[in-house]
Amino acid sequence: MANDVLDEVDRRIVDVLRRTGRLPNNALAERVGVAPSTCLTRLRALVDRGVISGFHAQVEPAWIGRPIEAMIAVRLRAEARASIAGFFDRVAVMEQVQNVYYLAGADDFHLHVAVEGTDELRSFVTDGLSTQPEVARTETNLIFAHRRGGAA
Incomplete structure (x- = not known):
């Protein structure tokens, strides 16, 4: 993957x-400066190669009744290292979870969550995360605002 090089058209x-x-x-195709058929062929190849991993709509959580967002740092117990993949899979499908980041460093995971209110956030952390046997600790930080990086 790292050895695959994108040519100029693919980069654009x-x-x-x-x-x-x-x-x-x-x-x-017009923005990139190629024919539509070339662009479509290139785009399909980028998806097939895994360069583009998907397309999605980025929805503001407040519009779907989840105005409170937080980043939750999770550290697993040292003896629970064999459970990392299972934990990753379980939290990724939780309704409140927007994104899951598996990390190197002091924390094992950062979870970006969106909830209806502070009661749901507290319940998510205390009942949904902290009670899982592999979790050693959590730390919750409220998000006041965010902006997607790299956007023009």
């Missing part, structure tokens, strides 16, 4: 999509 496609999201193929 990735850059435009990274900054503007998904565009109709004709608009993407």
Whole structure:
């Protein structure tokens, strides 16, 4: 993967999509400066190679009734290292979890969560996370605002 090199056209496609999201193929081809058929072939190849891992709509949590966002640092117990993959899979599908980051460093995971209110946040941490046997500690930080990086 790291040895695969993107040529200039592929780099332009990735850059435009990274900054503007998904565009109709004709608009993407025009911005990149290639024919629509070339652009579509290149885009499909980027997806097949795993360079582009998916397309999604980024929805503001407040619009779906989840205005409170937080980052929760989770450290697992030393003896629970064999449970990392299972923990990762379990928390990734929790309704409140927006993103899961598996880390090197003092914490094992950071969870970006969105909830209806502080009562749900407290319950998520105390009942949903802290009671899991592999969890040694959690630390919760409220998010006041965020902006997606790399966007034009």
